[in-house]
Amino acid sequence: MKETVAIEKIEDIEIRLLLEALYSRYHYDFRNYAMASIKRRLKQGRDQLGFASFSALQESLLHDAAMLPRILGYLTVQVSEMFRDPTYFRAIREKVVPHLRTYPSLKVWVAGCSGGEELYSLVILFREEGLEERTLFYATDINQDALRSAEAGVFAIDRVPLFTENHRNSGGKSSLSDYYHAAYGKVSFDKTLRRNVVFSDHSLVTDAVFAEMQLISCRNVLIYFDRSFQDRALGLFKDSLSRSGFLGLGAKESLRFSQHAGAFKDFIREEKIYQRRGA
Known part of the structure; x- marks a missing residue:
């Protein structure tokens, strides 16, 4: 012993x-x-x-x-799926998108984009809601291999049934198969989904704000940080969001104990979607 x-x-x-x-x-x-x-x-x-x-x-x-x-x-954790937690994406579609429609142009940040599953989910959602053309998406990660995978947009075909079910449960307005073609045991997502995407190496731990966003989605990343790093990242999100902008976190993550909690209000509590306070 x-x-x-x-x-x-x-x-x-x-x-x-x-x-x-x-x-x-x-x-x-x-x-x-x-x-x-x-x-x-x-x-x-x-x-x-x-x-x-x-x-x-x-x-x-x-x-x-x-x-x-x-x-x-x-x-770095590279485990995700498209439209993971479909109720989160349904909430984005039904509750957040109506607010985003009021902006002439939009910036969306997928922080810790991993292999790109969350990025493509949001781009497809924005295309279905008619917002893609006015949106610039930033997909960031500290892992260069993950960024290359995300930019390639290629996934194993055996993952597609789950992606498809999640998309349908999220309120998808089309067939997911409209966005990819399959060959040799893999699916490749349409290159047009990447035309408004900037892929970039960015660390939530050491790097600074780089743009003003209307939506930041960073799910299941903060759970791997200790409290000081969580506060650092949440402060970065606070400073990156426009007034009344939205922040989405993972199911096991929260602003509750953060020193930056006062800068946000619950927007959809059960889905961990917060809104930056206007003042």
């Missing part, structure tokens, strides 16, 4: 040093992410990449830049 505890303590030290090295060498800051989640993902990376210890993994990371994207692949 004592030996197990000692090993755990050593591993915690190694992980903290590895994260410090990652920040000092490459300027990716995971030092205040939730430790349990980081440790679980790094253990998976250590074992699958064939390293005996986190220290050995750190040494490789410091001396071999090719190791960076592989480590980021473990540290």
Whole structure:
């Protein structure tokens, strides 16, 4: 028992040093992410990449830049689906879109866009609601591989039945098959869905505001941050939103304990959609 505890303590030290090295060498800051989640993902990376210890993994990371994207692949969560939580997208469609129609032009930020599932969901929704042409979408992530996947817009065909069901349950006004073509076990989404999209590397932890948005959707990202990073990201969203702009968070995320909570009001509480206060 004592030996197990000692090993755990050593591993915690190694992980903290590895994260410090990652920040000092490459300027990716995971030092205040939730430790349990980081440790679980790094253990998976250590074992699958064939390293005996986190220290050995750190040494490789410091001396071999090719190791960076592989480590980021473990540290950043790339699990999503199109129209995930359909009631969220139905709420956007039925409650938020009527407000957005009053703007002559719109900016929408999908923060932590992963492989692009949420981005394409919103672009399709905006096309169906007649807002796509006046909207500029920003899709950001810290993982360059994820951004490349998002920009490619290619997904395994076995994921499509779930995407289709979610789209229908979200209030979709067309068939999802109108937006992609299938071949060789994959589906490729129409290039026109990307014509108003800017893909960019952006960190919620270290980077600044870059535009004024009317809608920010950042779901299931903050749960991996500790409280200080959550507040940092929420402050960034607050400063990025126009007055009366909208913020969508994940089902397990909340503004409740944030120092920025006063800048928002509940818009649709059950879907974690908030509105920036006007003053």
